[in-house]
Amino acid sequence: MAPNFGEASSNGRTADFGSAHEGSNPSASATPAGRTGNLRSELRSAARPRQALIAVLGTVEAPLLSQVAAALRAVVGCEVTRLPGLDRPGYAFNKDRGQYHAAAILRRLVPLRAGKDGVPVVGITDADLFVPDAPFVFGDSDRSDLTAVVSVARMRGEPRVGQEQLLRRLSxxxxxxxxxxxxxxHCQDARCAMFxxxxxxxxxxxQPGLCGTCRAAAGLAG
Ligand SMILES: [Zn+2]
Ligand SMILES: [Zn+2]
Structure with missing residues (x-):
């Protein structure tokens, strides 16, 4: 059987669309008709990284960051290193929308991985993110560049949720x-982080963790 690498999208991007975009599932829509196999396993799993990087863009509370780092460490079982803080990503700001373009941020994260082959970087920001087809995104990722970005902007809630709940959402x-x-x-299990x-x-x-099936698919089981 021919390998099916990179089917999630033509460029490896997987945006996580916001609520005003009901029914949108970029992964599902990109899956060829007739393929009803396990969505989780349609991409080749990467080797378990030896390290993951966290880059903060803007202002995110320090205790929140260290606990998110701990959550990532617990799931992937590798060293999680915090890079020096970066400014709010003004270069990605779209003044018509009053939001920040996730793809522009992902591109700027690439050089942070220089010399670190196979090491992913996850940006964490307070900037409200968008992709062109959605009102907002909680996060976005580029599988081929090993870059991801997550925003707390929509997670704080109105009225603001407590630190514990915010931590859980962000993790x-x-x-x-x-x-x-x-x-x-994406995973069908609503309790799995990949839902x-x-x-x-x-x-x-x-939960800020993966179900057994996802762990196995990512080569993290055992
Ligand atoms: Zn997703
Ligand atoms: Zn799962």
């Missing part, structure tokens, strides 16, 4: 995007 989404970089697609969240209530049902 789940960070694990989700890192999962994409490990080759995982696609379109609203914060979806995030609240999830």
């Amino acid at each position: 789940s989404e960070a694990v989700h995007e890192l999962g994409h970089l490990l080759g995982l697609l 696609q969240s379109q609203r914060v209530s979806d995030l609240d049902r999830k």
Whole structure:
């Protein structure tokens, strides 16, 4: 059987669309008709990384970051290193939308991986992210570049949720995007971090961890 690398999208991108885009599932729509196989395993799993990088863009509370790093470490079982903080990504700001273009941020994360073959980088920002076809995204990732970005902007809630709940939401989404970089697609299990969240209530049902099937698909089992 021919390998089916990179079917999730032509460029390896997997945006996680916001709630005003009901029914949108970029992974599913890109799956060839008639293929009903396990979505999770349609991408080749990467080797378990020896290290993952976290890059903060803008202002995110330090305790939140260290706990997100711990959540990633627990899932992937590798060293998670925090890079020096970066400015809010003004270069990605779209003034018509008042939001930040996720793809532009992903491109700027690439050089942070210089000399670190196979090491993924996850950006964490307070900037409100968008992709052209969606009102907002919680996160976005580029599998071929091993870059991902996650935003807390839509997770804080109104009225603001407590730190514990915010931490859980952000950790789940960070694990989700890192999962994409490990080759995982979306999972049907609403408690698994790889479930696609379109609203914060979806995030609240999830654990910041992977189900057994996703762990196995990513080569993390055992
Ligand atoms: Zn996703
Ligand atoms: Zn799963």
